[in-house]
Amino acid sequence: MAAISFARGAPAPECLDQALIADCARAALERDGTTILSYGTGGGYEPLREVLAEQHGVAANRVFVTTGGLQGFVFYAAVQLALRPGRVLVEGPTYDRPLKILARDGVEVVPIAMDDEGLDLDALEAELERGGDISFLYTIPTFQNPSGRTLGTERRRRLVEMAAQYDLPILEDDPYGRVRYDGDPVPSLHELEGGQRVTFTSSFSKTVAPGLRIGYFVVPDGLVAAYDDRAVSTYISPSLLPQATVFELIDREAFVPNLDRVRGLLKARKDAMLVALAAEMPAGTSWSSPEGGYFLWLDFADDVDAAALLTRATDAGVTFVRGSDFFPNASAGRSSARLAFSYETPERITEGVALLASLL
Template sequence: MAPISFARGAPAPECLDPGLVSDCARAALERDGIAILSYGTGGGYGPLREVLAERHGVEPGRVFLTTGGLQGFVFYAPLQLQLQPGRVLVEAPTYDRPLKILAREKAEVVALPMDEEGLDLDALESELSKGGPVSFLYTIPTFQNPSGRTLGTDRRRRLAELAAAHDLAVLEDDPYGRVRYEGEAPPSILELEGGQRVTFTSSFSKTVAPGLRIGYFVVPQDLVAAYDDRAVSTYISPSLLPQATVHELISRGAFEPNLDRVRGLLKARKDAMLDALAAEMPEGTRWSTPEGGYFLWLDLEDGVDAADLLTRATEAGVTFVKGSDFFPNGSGGHSAARLAFSYETPERIAEGVSLLASLLR
């Protein structure tokens, strides 16, 4: 039997709807086939940019569609490091792939602590007050990858104020915000700051399908030309057919019902994992309790080595990502793990947690 994967940050196969996507692709091609099959602009399919611009209350020219959200980071990081050389501030822990991109750029990365409510803003303020140039802050404020934590509204306001006071560029990465199962959504940092220094990015990977590879960036007005230049000189224009397909899906009113369906499937998985953890984990193990997203963070008892646990778990048939992968140079998280509840069925989730707990006891 295939191992039970708590490692894959991917949607369960049931979340994907090939029938709906193929219907929308056909309708889009029939309506606007010549434009879709031609070269487009660097920013992507115009009608989808317009929908997203309206969602965020900005000019369509400030919305750039990219080949997945991560591609946008590949544009953003070197551009921002060139415009404003300096330290890059990240959350500890943070999404591992941007850490790899930043290492490739030879950026000086400073990891700031988090608690249950997200980034520690006192730590951010004290880092900013040290002086010396800061290039940008990279934050994932909602259902963070890897911790599942969400930055509270008061902290978001303070972050927006700090960005203004210190002229700090911020990249707000929010692919999971709409994948909310319960509770109220806080405002985005983009909204609170007004979009002068905050670049917002999200993606249709978690709401429709990752294989479509559609991410988007809402960039400050003064970065528009530089983005356009990056996009045009990288791929001329991103792939228009998936973007037109998602535009069709939104304009025929199918986006929200599909997302509700996805939320239902994933909430059942999240609940299954939380229930199993509460029932099975030994005392001293703690975990985050996200209201949405794909992941939760497991803090093992002090002294338990997550790398060693991973080796034993893999042999027993269950995988996860060890915490240290989410810290620059593996500088933390040695007794922690990221568990993805997004991929497996609720039954296999219960089985996998039970296996992990038996290895910890």
Template sequence: MAPISFARGAPAPECLDPALIADCSRAALERDGTAILSYGAGGGYGPLREVLAERHGVDAGRVFVTTGGLQGFVFYAAVQLERKPGRVLVEGPTYDRPLKLLGWQGVEVVALPMDDEGLDLDALEAELARGGDISFLYTIPTFQNPSGRTLGAGRRARIAQLAAAHGLDVLEDDPYGLVRYEGQAPPSIFELEGGSHVTFTSSFSKTVAPGLRVGYFVVPDAMRAAYDERAVSTYISPSLLPQAVVHELFARGAFEPNLERIRGLLRARKDAMLSALESELPPAATWSRPEGGYFLWVDFGPGADAGDLLRRASEAGVTFVRGTDFFPGGSGGVGAARLAFSYETPERIAEGVALLASLL
């Protein structure tokens, strides 16, 4: 039997709808095949840019459709570090891939602490007061990867105020926000600030299919030309067919029904993991309780070593990602882990948590 994976931040196979994607592909090709099989604008498929621009209340020229969200992060970081060299502020913990990308470029990365309500704004203000050049703040405020935490509306408003007061550029990464199972969605930092200093990014990997590799960025006017040049110089033209497939989902009104189906499948998995953690883990362990997304964060308790636990768990047939991977230089999270509940069935989730508990 295959190992039980709490490491894969991917939708369960049941979340994918090959028949729907095939039908949308055929419709897109029949409608606009010559255009989407040719070179196109560096910013992506025009009709999809227009749909996204309308959703965010901006001009379509500020929307760049990228090959997944991470490709867009590479563009953003390159442009921003050239415009405004300096250190990059991140949440601690944060998504591990941007940490690697920034590390390869030799960028100084400062991890700011979090609590159950997200980024600690006292720590952010202290870092701003420290002086020196800051390139940007990278934040995942909704169902954060890896913690599953969500930044409250009040803190979002304060970040928007700090961005305006200090000229702080912010990259708001929100690939999980639409995958909400309960509660009310707070406004985005982008909406609160107005998009002068805040760049918003999201992806259809979590809401449609990761294999399409369609993400997008909404950039400030000041970055538009440089971002376009970076995109065109990197790949001349993005792959327009998958972008046209996503557009077709919106055009035929299928995006929301498909998303609601995905929410139902993943809600059951989230509930199964929370229930299993409650019944299986020892009292010293604590964990986040997300209202959506793909992940939660577990602290196994005083003296725990998640790296050692991962080694033994992998041998027993369960995998996860250790907490140190989500801090610059492995500077935190020794006794913690990210558990993804999105991929496995509820039954295998319960089995995997029980196995982990037996190893603690």
């Protein structure tokens, strides 16, 4: 029996509608095959760029559809660091892959504290006041990876004001915002700010299928030429067939019904995990209670070493990701874990949480 994975930040196999995606791919090829099967522009499949541009209220040349959101992050970091060399501010904790990319490139990364309502803006202000060159702030304000936390609307407004006051470029990474189970939507930083300091990115990995590898970036006017240059010199154009497939999904109005189905499947998993944690975890353990997304953050009692626990848990048949993986140089998170509820069935989630609790 495969281990119960609370490590995989991927949608459950049931979320992937193979028949629908196959049908959309066929329709896209029949409709626009010669374009799709040729080289395109660096920015991606034009009809998809146009739809996304309309959703975000910008011109289509500001939308870059990339081979997954992470590829676009590589572009953004390269372009922004060349334009404005300096340290990169991130949430502590934050998505581990950008940390690895920035570490590989020798960039100084400074984690800013968070609380239950997301980024601590007083801590951010103190860092901005410290002086020295800052390249950009990377933030995942909605259903954050790894914590599941969401930045409140008031804080969003203040953050946008601070960006203007300190001339701070922001990369707003939002692959989970549409995967909401409870509560009301919050405005994006991008819409609050107007999109000249804030670059917005999202992805179809969490709403349709990660294997399609479609992310997109809405960049300020000033970054358009540099982004285009990165894209063209990296892959000439990204793979157009998956992009045209997603365009077809949106165009035939199947995106939202598919998203509703995915949300239903994942909400049941989130609820199963919260119920199991409340029933099983010993006193001294606490966790976040996200209204959407794929993850929650678990703080064990201070004397628990999450790395040692992970070794024992893996032997017992349940996995998670250590909290320290989400901080630069593993500088914090020693007694914490990220649990993904997105991948396993509710039954296996209940079983996995009980197994994990039995090891504490």
